[in-house]
Amino acid sequence: MQPMVSKLTPQSRSDFLDRIRVVLTILVILHHTAIMYGAEGGWYLRYKADSTLSGALLTLFCAVNQSFFMGMFFLLAGYFTPRSFDTKGTQKFVFDRVLRLGLPILVFGFLLGPLSIALAETPAAFNVPSFWWYLLSKPTFNIGPLWFAYALLIFSAVYVVLRQVLRPFTWQIPLTSLRHSNIMLMLLMWGLGSFLLRLWVPTGQERGLLQIGYFSSYILLFSIGCAAAKTRLLEQIEKKLALPWAWISLLTIPSLFIYAAMSGAFKGVPFELHGGWSWPVVFYAFWEPFVACGIILSLLWRSRVSTAPWKMWNRLAPLTYAAFIVHAPIVVGLGTWMTSWQQYSLAMFVLVGASSVTASFVLASFLVKLPGARKIL
Template structure:
């Protein structure tokens, strides 16, 4: 803590010569408040105009090459970053107080009353907006030269503020919102609490992001000299993904937790394809092309047939009764259900087999002794390419529109690219060597994208974000690409560091995870039917069903695998 305070004091000493620049914000705020006869507008101007002036520290840092100074002082990179964010927060608070004083003075001069709760709500909005600016631009300043990113990083925020203010002045936005927003407008103290809380959360997440960017390649959890050791963390992660699949389908059955389902859909199946891709080359090398094909057909094809012709009819009849037999229901009696994953994975595996067959006569390129580790630049480029591919596909096949039993073909670019990245990760040993800081960075990016991009994507008509070339679809594709990649990196590094043990329970769950995937739908459907007489909120029913359903699925899977020869299939 002492070093952080030293860093904070150093920031203050370096910025003292620039403090007079803040007078620009105060004068401009007073002028616009008087002209508009809106005191609170002047307060917002003071806060928002002064925010980028705080970034002038990075200009001084760049011009005077102060990184040498930090090389001499006993300050860690993380302490410098935390001190910088605390310094920025202090500036925000001080300017907020001055902004409130400005608003009060203007209200007296213009004889316009000012409501204290309303002012607090507006100030919290300004605080949130400034924190959002810091959350976005500070990591850029830490990563890139200030002179190269200053203009383009700040300009969008000024434009957004001007457009938003002009729009809200001419349109009764709050009057057109739903009851939840209208409730908040009548409880301004809640708005104030939300604004201040979200602002602090954004700053904390951005601070973690900046620390991860500066730390660069941290030591990884798995030493490079253990290439033959089983990746228990990958097994445990796959088990967790299957549990999420069960929870996802429970939420769908109870028609609740929509945000949970949207967040899950953005990444969890893609991560399963990545893990499947990672283990594909090793399986091919051990078994050869003939045995590999036989194994894939056996372990993916047979379970799919079992589900389609046995489990699916049982599930449909139990939920639709005689209608299912009569064909009077929109739900098909024989459906792929969750086994679309197995079918798509089988297609990918057959494609891999065909490729290996075509290139089998080519000389094998040696695996480098020290393969290049995954870099943030490569990850960022992949996010953008994936977002573009997803956006283009969704012009034709919108998000959430099922085709031929596949519930989410709009995610095909993600599924295929993650499978291919899994293959590449096997060759370059990325699961062992990926920097832990990249996982932290991915998690923070995923959260920031969800806070910033997802609400923007959901603006407008209810279905605008699903595709058809709308700008909301482009933002949504960017969000789910960042979220998918970020969460995948975060979970891979998290499980590698904390859940890499080969304990008996973990191995047992891993052995039964695919069986759970195959049989879970009828299990949770029967559980839902058993709980239907319970009169309570859907969210509470979901929670109860989750607590019972997940262990029940693994219990049923254990019994299924006791059937002779079943272990060879599932």
């Protein structure tokens, strides 16, 4: 079988990756909104789903998201890391990473994280501003969604060390490696890594502010992104490579819920997915990569070959990081404000989700105009 690659044309520019980042950022905001209205997962504010069906649909949405969206963020981050390092040099690269990742962690951790807690959990004896001030005065640190920046800071530090230690060696994936057999091998490594990590730290539990149980995909995809940079591999994905995996993803998605139903999970029979020695844990560990692969490849292919992308993408792309940083208190605030309608889970997911996406990007558009903000956001 011939490798599935193509020559880059002048139209095959990497700005399509920015459009993917917009999509992923929107999914992050909707993901947390879904958890708020009844999906499985952790979030500042949670309401019970109004029915088993609503809870199942929101959980399915989150499970599919979880399989790929943060991993794809790490893939894209890894893809631009070697280019940034080579352009800036070690010292400037390190300074840039600390500034762009470390400062938002501190701002969210000591300011926006406590605000999200105050919006969700203000006791009767306080109002939101007074309880927020109480949390600030303690002080309270809450990393929230900025765990991503924290993990990326760690990955970047490891990358710098490896570049210094292994110099002049660089790992790169050749274009000829774009084969179904190699992708299958990667997915098996991903699934096995997830299963083994979850024996140590089940999903939903943290070690050092990070949910280690999901890091098999994050480490693997960041590494692949770094190795794919020199050959611009992400800009070579074609339909004949992506489409078969897209079908595999579609067929794999319902399998977890079919397995759960056959095991009696919807009738109260224990169906543990988080970690440990059990077949459901094994199934879930391999379910994720086989769902994620087709989605990731399809996004890379379809976004690149789009002939007339929506002009709004170019306006939203520079706002993604700022929108990601500020979305938590917005989602929680809207959820608290609309608490009297919490019993309409799916409708509120749509309404609050759309409102949160809009508000996050609008606020981001003002933040990036602040003096010096462009160096960070």
